[in-house]
Amino acid sequence: MTSLPTPSAKKLGLVIDLDTCVGCQACATSCKEWNAQGDSGPLTDTDPQGKNVTGPWFNRIHGYEVKEQGRDDSRIVNFPRSCLHCEEPACVTVCPTGASYKRAEDGIVLINPDTCIGCKLCSWACPYGAREYDYTQGVMKKCTLCVDRIYNTNLEPEDQVPACVKACPTGARHFGDLGDTSSDVSLLVKERGGYDLLPEMGYKPTNKYLPPRARRNTEQAHIEKLPKSDGSTMEKLFLWADKLLSNKSASAAANPQDDSGKLEG
Amino acid sequence: MNPAYSVILFTTASGAGYGLLSLLALAGASHGRASTQAFAFTSLFIALTLITIGLLSSTLHLGRPERAWRALSQWRSSWLSREGVAAIITYPIAITFGACWSGLVDAPALIAPLGYFTAFMCLITVFCTGKIYSSLKTIRAWDNPLVCPIYIAFALATGAVLTAAIANTFGRFVIFQAILAMVAIVASSVLKFIYWRKIDNAKRSHTMAAATGLGEGVRQWEVPHTSMNFIMKEMGYVVGRRHARKLRLVVLFFLNLSFLLMYLSTNWQWLTYFAVPTMAIAAWVERWLFFAEAEHVVGLFYGKQSA
Ligand code: SF4
Ligand code: SF4
Ligand code: SF4
Numbered sequence: 001m002t003s004l005p006t007p008s009a010k011k012l013g014l015v016i017d018l019d020t021c022v023g024c025q026a027c028a029t030s031c032k033e034w035n036a037q038g039d040s041g042p043l044t045d046t047d048p049q050g051k052n053v054t055g056p057w058f059n060r061i062h063g064y065e066v067k068e069q070g071r072d073d074s075r076i077v078n079f080p081r082s083c084l085h086c087e088e089p090a091c092v093t094v095c096p097t098g099a100s101y102k103r104a105e106d107g108i109v110l111i112n113p114d115t116c117i118g119c120k121l122c123s124w125a126c127p128y129g130a131r132e133y134d135y136t137q138g139v140m141k142k143c144t145l146c147v148d149r150i151y152n153t154n155l156e157p158e159d160q161v162p163a164c165v166k167a168c169p170t171g172a173r174h175f176g177d178l179g180d181t182s183s184d185v186s187l188l189v190k191e192r193g194g195y196d197l198l199p200e201m202g203y204k205p206t207n208k209y210l211p212p213r214a215r216r217n218t219e220q221a222h223i224e225k226l227p228k229s230d231g232s233t234m235e236k237l238f239l240w241a242d243k244l245l246s247n248k249s250a251s252a253a254a255n256p257q258d259d260s261g262k263l264e265g
Numbered sequence: 266m267n268p269a270y271s272v273i274l275f276t277t278a279s280g281a282g283y284g285l286l287s288l289l290a291l292a293g294a295s296h297g298r299a300s301t302q303a304f305a306f307t308s309l310f311i312a313l314t315l316i317t318i319g320l321l322s323s324t325l326h327l328g329r330p331e332r333a334w335r336a337l338s339q340w341r342s343s344w345l346s347r348e349g350v351a352a353i354i355t356y357p358i359a360i361t362f363g364a365c366w367s368g369l370v371d372a373p374a375l376i377a378p379l380g381y382f383t384a385f386m387c388l389i390t391v392f393c394t395g396k397i398y399s400s401l402k403t404i405r406a407w408d409n410p411l412v413c414p415i416y417i418a419f420a421l422a423t424g425a426v427l428t429a430a431i432a433n434t435f436g437r438f439v440i441f442q443a444i445l446a447m448v449a450i451v452a453s454s455v456l457k458f459i460y461w462r463k464i465d466n467a468k469r470s471h472t473m474a475a476a477t478g479l480g481e482g483v484r485q486w487e488v489p490h491t492s493m494n495f496i497m498k499e500m501g502y503v504v505g506r507r508h509a510r511k512l513r514l515v516v517l518f519f520l521n522l523s524f525l526l527m528y529l530s531t532n533w534q535w536l537t538y539f540a541v542p543t544m545a546i547a548a549w550v551e552r553w554l555f556f557a558e559a560e561h562v563v564g565l566f567y568g569k570q571s572a
Binding site: 002003004018023052053054056057060061062063064065066067068069074076077079081090092093094095096097098099115116117118119120121123124125126127128129132133134135137138139140195197198200201202209211212 | 266326327328329330332333335336337338339341342343344345346349397400401402403404470471475476477478479480481482483484485486487488489490491492493494495496499500561562563565566567
């Protein structure tokens with residue numbers, strides 16, 4: 001059924017800490033590794049050994065550079081992006097077959113690979129680019145919130161968490177029930193000001209992102225400037241000697257001063 | 266968006282087929298039985314063939330065409346499903362209408378109600394096709410109230426040109442058909458023109474800053490892949506946007522040319538045959554642009570500053 005269920009009290013999802021994520025790709029690779037053999041598997045690549053290898057990943061890590069106002073230096077934010085298990089996802093309602101569905105009991109959004117016809121409409125309806133088509137099987141694929149781990153009693157209790165959460169070396173990924181206001185993840189979201197991606201789209205994502213913390217050291221990292229020329233005879237002598245010795249082109253010699261702060265060439 | 270040929274063929278061919286079918290049905294509803302069986306059979310055959318080619322082509326786009334029947338199940342929520350259901354319902358109604366209209370079944374009283382019903386179902390089906398796209402909030406150029414009227418206008422324009430050409434072959438050409446085609450072509454041109462102005466002037470309200478939550482001054486520094494990925498392939502199409510201006514002129518040129526040919530056909534009826542290819546080119550390029558020009562909001566995560 002691709003009509004949405006009445007929102008469940010339980011809303012399983014992830015909380016991703018953009019402050020501690022180091023962009024190591026451990027979550028992405030362990031996700032691919034687990035899902036290649038789990039519920040979504042085989043998650044095969046096209047041309048796996050070749051130059052143009054391509055295939056579905058449920059989790060991808062973007063790197064963003066953020067230039068804060070009034071600062072010369074910027075910071076790098078690693079940004080993992082996977083399905084947000086939205087509460088009102090059009091990726092479910094547009095599906096003509098019922099293959100794309102949201103579970104009534106815990107809110108996980110899944111695709112049934114046995115009934116999906118590969119029309120790709122759901123991937124168009126997702127604002128977050130979370131759905132990737134599996135060209136080898138002709139069906140759509142996406143993050144399962146590791147439904148085949150979190151309820152899997154064959155695994156040790158500490159392994160009954162999503163593969164990506166388990167793999168993260170810095171603890172930047174948290175899994176839990178975001179419908180329960182007293183759960184660890186909900187408290188974390190509250191404490192750190194967790195936010196929704198593209199809230200104006202109205203999909204009501206379950207997953208939350210924790211913003212990078214404010215810099216502890218508010219002093220600007222100093223970008224060293226090259227010393228300015230004082231135009232003295234001594235300096236002109238050095239410039240002349242430098243030109244002679246390094247056999248630089250005339251154009252370089254014509255611009256002996258560089259106070260742009262940039263080092264070139 | 267990647268302009269897949271199977272989807273362009275699906276929307277243009279089935280649009281033309283439904284346009285033609287609806288006009289034949291309306292003609293039957295108002296004039297009663299067709300003048301000759303040959304005219305009725307040929308015209309209905311062309312309409313249903315175009316529709317079928319379109320629908321088959323849409324299944325070519327599927328990863329699992331053999332499961333296509335499943336797409337009829339979710340009509341409660343999905344416009345794609347509704348489109349499929351409407352298309353399937355239209356077949357038997359159109360065939361029953363055809364049987365009465367051609368005189369194969371002698372039931373003159375049924376021609377009018379069946380004719381109106383067929384035309385109504387054609388309209389509904391094309392509306393559903395437009396809705397598949399216009400219901401996607403993720404694509405600004407499609408989330409637009411003009412999309413469905415444009416789908417219907419182009420279906421009627423291509424259908425009307427075909428009607429005139431087929432009628433001409435059977436010596437049934439009347440000036441009213443040319444006028445109808447001209448009106449539909451003008452409607453298509455005007456709607457499309459307003460649509461382009463609207464999408465060009467629309468505010469790009471989604472920004473990378475807001476999407477990532479990282480504020481102004483955010484830019485992509487590292488991409489999340491080492492080779493082509495599905496999202497880039499499907500949603501990162503830029504060729505269309507680069508040539509959009511020129512191609513819009515191509516659409517308008519062929520629409521005008523079709524209009525002119527239909528106008529002149531009131532004197533030289535054989536010109537209706539030339540209007541068929543010119544109108545087909547207009548519809549094809551228009552549909553190609555509809556996909557190629559559309560930008561998906563996911564681009565914000567892939568380095569686009571606004572969408
Ligand atoms: S992130 Fe995309 S795929 Fe996941 S539930 Fe939301 S809309 Fe659907
Ligand atoms: S690709 Fe599969 S899951 Fe997605 S909308 Fe089509 S049938 Fe549904
Ligand atoms: S929850 Fe599982 S499927 Fe989803 S991104 Fe993490 S590892 Fe991948």
